[in-house]
Amino acid sequence: MSPKNLYIQTFGCQMNVYDSERLSHLLAARNYRLVEDPAEADLIFLNTCSVRQKPEQKVYSALGRFRGFKKRKPELIIGVGGCVAQQEGEALLRRLPYLDFVLGTKELGRINELLDDLETSGKRGVATALNGRVDPYASLPFFPSSSKATAFVSIMQGCDNFCSFCIVPFVRGREVSRPFEDILEEIRALAAQGVKEVTLLGQNVNSYGNRRPGNLGFVGLLEAVQRTGGIERIRFTTSHPKDLSPSLVEAFATLSKLCEHIHLPLQSGSNRILKRMNRGYSREEYLQKVLELRRVCPEISITTDMIVGFPGEEEVDFRATLEMIEKVRFDDLFSFKYSDRPHTRAALLADKVPEEISRRRLMELQAWQRESTSQKNKIWEGREVEVLVEGQSKTCALENMGRTRTNRIVNFPGKIHPPGSLVRVRIEKAMAHSLRGEASL
Ligand code: SF4
Numbered sequence: 441m442s443p444k445n446l447y448i449q450t451f452g453c454q455m456n457v458y459d460s461e462r463l464s465h466l467l468a469a470r471n472y473r474l475v476e477d478p479a480e481a482d483l484i485f486l487n488t489c490s491v492r493q494k495p496e497q498k499v500y501s502a503l504g505r506f507r508g509f510k511k512r513k514p515e516l517i518i519g520v521g522g523c524v525a526q527q528e529g530e531a532l533l534r535r536l537p538y539l540d541f542v543l544g545t546k547e548l549g550r551i552n553e554l555l556d557d558l559e560t561s562g563k564r565g566v567a568t569a570l571n572g573r574v575d576p577y578a579s580l581p582f583f584p585s586s587s588k589a590t591a592f593v594s595i596m597q598g599c600d601n602f603c604s605f606c607i608v609p610f611v612r613g614r615e616v617s618r619p620f621e622d623i624l625e626e627i628r629a630l631a632a633q634g635v636k637e638v639t640l641l642g643q644n645v646n647s648y649g650n651r652r653p654g655n656l657g658f659v660g661l662l663e664a665v666q667r668t669g670g671i672e673r674i675r676f677t678t679s680h681p682k683d684l685s686p687s688l689v690e691a692f693a694t695l696s697k698l699c700e701h702i703h704l705p706l707q708s709g710s711n712r713i714l715k716r717m718n719r720g721y722s723r724e725e726y727l728q729k730v731l732e733l734r735r736v737c738p739e740i741s742i743t744t745d746m747i748v749g750f751p752g753e754e755e756v757d758f759r760a761t762l763e764m765i766e767k768v769r770f771d772d773l774f775s776f777k778y779s780d781r782p783h784t785r786a787a788l789l790a791d792k793v794p795e796e797i798s799r800r801r802l803m804e805l806q807a808w809q810r811e812s813t814s815q816k817n818k819i820w821e822g823r824e825v826e827v828l829v830e831g832q833s834k835t836c837a838l839e840n841m842g843r844t845r846t847n848r849i850v851n852f853p854g855k856i857h858p859p860g861s862l863v864r865v866r867i868e869k870a871m872a873h874s875l876r877g878e879a880s881l
Contacts, residue, residue: 452489
């Protein structure tokens with residue numbers, strides 16, 4: 441049987457990247473191989489994100505484009521997975537007659553059933569059960585396969601926090617942790633294939649194992665990964681500030697493979713807005729955690745997420761957010777304009793911030809952060825750092841591209857090193873989003 445072509449477009453977070461990899465692994469058993477050009481595809485799968493309005497709109501415009509492909513090639517199968525699939529379910533099939541199936545966030549394992557139905561009877565299908573606290577990966581065949589130096593490993597799914605702006609608990613379900621041994625088995629197999637760096641993924645990794653009696657918890661998991669031969673670097677994301685425990689802070693001092701970087705979403709610098717967001721911490725508590733992290737690990741890189749224009753945000757609240765950027769000096773910051781999301785409590789709040797005010801605040805905040813990022817990057821000029829090579833530079837095939845332990849991209853010329861090499865590099869110049877250097881002799 442000749443192979444069939446699979447094109448996957450992934451939107452949004454690293455969790456979706458991981459799920460797309462697992463889906464392509466499942467479909468490889470059905471003789472599908474990945475292609476980079478959707479025009480060549482027999483099956484197009486969109487793994488979607490609905491955490492904000494913008495990525496959701498991008499999904500619909502991509503679907504509009506693929507509709508044209510189907511007109512030219514009627515046997516083309518188009519499926520939607522991820523958060524938009526979970527959020528819209530059957531309504532997507534009703535609205536988009538050219539769509540063949542909808543696959544929810546916890547139903548990856550049912551892809552074969554949906555494709556069997558399509559192939560045998562032409563039946564379009566929907567699989568969007570959230571399945572309570574069931575581990576969605578437990579029923580899938582053993583993964584991984586990786587040809588890269590770095591890999592994502594999902595350690596949990598869902599969230600119990602219900603921040604008032606966030607759709608995740610409604611589209612990823614309640615929090616469920618994968619079994620400790622399943623995760624370690626996956627990481628050992630990745631290491632055997634040459635992976636040097638793993639990023640452990642979860643909506644709130646700090647609460648890993650909370651509902652698994654006898655589980656060693658997140659720090660216990662990090663310690664076990666630290667003992668895994670072949671793995672040189674460990675990262676994780678995302679950590680909720682309210683749950684950042686003293687033992688996790690200490691891990692940055694005691695675990696040599698744990699990279700000096702933490703993504704710690706602040707979302708707002710105003711206590712009044714943090715309360716309305718149901719974040720469970722104050723700006724003072726956040727600052728205290730930053731101090732503790734820098735006490736045990738002075739070079740730690742701290743990145744964050746920030747929302748501007750949350751309902752009821754006044755100028756004074758926004759100024760408090762800018763003040764936090766000034767105080768913390770984040771290494772980088774991902775900023776977004778608030779948008780209503782279905783099911784969330786914030787969507788019901790009346791005092792929405794006008795679009796032009798949100799836009800102006802976003803631009804101002806980004807300008808502040810550019811300044812901070814540039815100063816933070818400059819600190820590295822003249823210093824020697826360890827870089828894990830990930831491949832060739834995107835802009836020049838004659839240069840290596842890798843990352844520092846603090847998660848900065850470094851491009852450097854000279855001998856091309858195979859992915860996975862750890863190279864000492866002397867940083868010569870800090871750019872806006874990366875560093876340039878020369879390999880040390
Ligand atoms: S912690 Fe809050 S923002 Fe993060 S996934 Fe859970 S509900 Fe959403």
